[in-house]
Amino acid sequence: MYSIKSKLPVVIVLAFMLSGWFISSCNKGDEEQTISTFLTDRDGLWRLASLRVETLHGDTSKRRDTLNTNCVFNQSFTFKPDGTCTYEDFSCLDQTTNGTWELATTDSVIFRSNMVCKDTTVTGTGRPFAKAQVLNLGQNSLVLQVVRTDTLRKTPLVVLRRRISNYGFIR
Template sequence: MLVNSCKKDNSDTVAYFLTNGTWQLAAVQTQTFVGDTLKRTDTLNTNCGLNQLFKFNNNNSCTYSNYHCITQSSAGTWQLASNDLILQTTLAAQDTAKGVVVTKPASVFTNAQIINLGQYSFVLQTGDTSPYYTSKTRRVITRYAFVHCTTCSN
């Protein structure tokens, strides 16, 4: 009788990819829809000189630095919904509204859809992401695109 076993390393799980390094924001894009018709696309943070870094730790803590190009550091916790497609965080950070910094911290990535996640890229989608809407419903969806940063520290 011959028995063969192999060590399972979880290198194909969503959590493994999230916690395997630091993610640097590459682009932020908003899309405005009416019903399912795309009306407008805007790219944000095009002139930001700050590195925006998202770090996930194995103990389910996370940090985000310089959210929305404001010098700041936010810390919180993260978890995945049971289907591994929704990221839930307790992060709170200052934001901007019409170009003005809002000093009261707001929740960020509370329930963000994971659109893409791999060894080199990570895309989150937030906003009006409900699959149920009418043909006249105005929706704004924001996509955050990150790249795996091997030389970054958070």
């Protein structure tokens, strides 16, 4: 017959596993706080290092560009712990734009900002970070991806045009 002594190691291992699972399940709410801390520490200043834009028709890549390669301005994004933000010289235009920011962490980390910036499009202004996905965030790098989708044509089948902008920032 089995004695309690032979089952003791199994019980101890199960107790450790359950306590680890319990502790990790309680820390889920800290994820957004940690991401906010990464964005706002060291004065919250991030400088634009690269902007890569790709245009796709359906799943076919039509154009891939690296923008602002010869911009004379230092474009910078500043995040403050109170939920406000500032973008200087967006789209290589002499301007300072203010707004608010927030994070949503449902399936992925989504960054949202209400700032309206002047740009070089036909409309002349836009909300470039109304909904951006955080692709990478570390102590010294931040990559935001913005995807804009519209319908290119509907007949005979629907072809979607996507413009994917990857903003790479460094400290």
